[in-house]
Ligand SMILES: [Zn+2]
């Protein structure tokens with residue numbers, strides 16, 4: 494089992510306490526957090542943390558390939574620690590974002606297209622199961 498410290502080092506990131514805490518948060522919480530969410534959840538653990546640090550750290554993670562920037566929410570930049578190609582579903586009512594695995598993504602390409610996929614950004618919007626049920630009442 495790789496530690497967060499090793500993971501960051503392998504991607505050329507100097508593992509400071511703040512960076513390790515932010516990376517851990519991304520790996521443990523698949524909520525596709527915003528800068529605010531990460532800041533709010535970590536500030537009691539790291540009193541020296543600022544929103545600017547969170548933002549700059551996430552930018553570094555995206556550049557070095559340990560996080561993805563998710564362009565699915567018009568109001569907030571969101572980040573993802575899951576690096577395997579996957580699609581996102583966003584509920585228009587409650588705003589939840591759910592990962593959709595795409596093991597078959599290669600099949601979306603025309604046959605013999607002659608290229609391989611490294612990254613994919615697929616955003617699907619609608620109503621989640623919970624919101625569909627609630628709107629019926
Ligand atoms: Zn919903």
Ligand SMILES: [Zn+2]
Nearest residue numbers: 573575581592
């Ligand atoms: Zn995701």
